Amino acid sequence: MDFRISPELESLRLEVARFVEDEIIPLESDPQAYDGHGNIAEPLLETLRAKAKESGLWCPQLKAETGGLGLSKTGMAVLYETMNRSIFGPVVFNSAAPDDGNMMVLEALGTPDQKERWLKPIVEGKVRSAFAMTEPAPGGGSDPSMMLTRAVRDGNEWVVNGRKWYITGAEAAEHFMLLAKTSDDERRGHTCFLFHRDDPGWRIIRRIPIMGPEEHGGHCELEFTGLRIPHENILGEEGRGIKVVQTRLGPARLTHCMRWLGLAKRCVEIAKEYAEHREGFGVTLIDRESVQLMIGDLAMQIEIGRLLVMKAAWEIDQGRYAQKEISMAKVHVANLLHLAADRAIQINGARGYSNDTPLEWIYRYARQARLVDGADEVHKMLLNRHLSNLGTDFWKWDVEGEAADHA
The missing domain is CATH 1.10.540.10 (Acyl-CoA dehydrogenase/oxidase, N-terminal domain)
Known part of the structure; x- marks a missing residue:
């Protein structure tokens, strides 16, 4: 590369x-x-x-x-x-x-x-949108086969009943994507629909308070009680909702990582600047080996994250799904962001814990990174599945001129 x-x-x-x-x-x-x-x-x-x-x-x-x-x-x-x-x-x-x-x-x-x-x-920036997939237990979370929200066809419309929660941006959104079960077919049992905020038959039960800070529109719990959606509002094809999910969530996980790297770098920037000027017991913080180790390690971990993200992005640009590459980037960068915020706060002391810098904002935001778009453990299980299927080819090099798979 x-x-x-x-x-x-x-x-x-x-x-x-x-x-x-x-x-x-x-x-x-x-x-x-x-x-x-x-x-x-x-x-x-x-x-x-x-x-x-x-x-x-x-x-x-x-x-x-x-x-x-x-x-x-x-x-x-x-x-x-x-x-x-x-x-x-x-x-x-x-x-x-x-x-x-x-x-x-x-x-x-x-x-x-x-x-x-x-x-x-x-x-154009005239409206906002939301993607409604996750459900409260016993419904579908990381496992969409458990989904309980149903859409039943009635003529040229589909009637939706069910519940979703932690739907990001829902309170401010006008345009929604909704994943619902439309059959019991294991492979083609889900369909993605488009609906508008003003359509009757659904409501926001609550904006769920979180550790925060929040995106515009928060994270909401939704209830569907007879929402009618025209057949023409199916995104993709009937029964191919999982394809829509894969098309959306793979790149979305990676773009999260791209953004999180920027925040992690900002944490190092704030920590380094403070350490270079703050004195104690006759020396600046940056002259202490313990602080140098913390900052140096973060610099290395950020560069590792950048390489993982770039490799996954390159794979997608080659027309591949990059599932294992995205999972590796997601786990590493999510944990890195939390670590960077934590260490930067530690180096800044009480200043880091205050509102005088954005560090406490980043720290509160960072904890969700290990959960959104698949928890760490789910991605590690997927990586183990790829390892079981590929063996040592998990780490193979692509050879110029040879066809590559799309895993």
């Missing part, structure tokens, strides 16, 4: 870096910049989004004809890491979850009519 990036991508990275430094990071220290749930306030976000559009930095993950910049997955890795130097960064560029993944799957699988109706308003 050639790790060099193009001059054009470097120029774009520098533009994003300047925008984050000049326009976004200064807001982190302003209490008025936050909404009631610890995210950037909507009026301020609207202003920054307009500036990002004017600067040509909008939706880099989408094709030019969709309204984006047409970056590859490896290009996205470069930009997303740079965006998330600020805790507010990704949402300003319309590259934050859950809209990020929802836009990419609609672009990949939507019909022309669906793209016009459901995708275009999200791309």
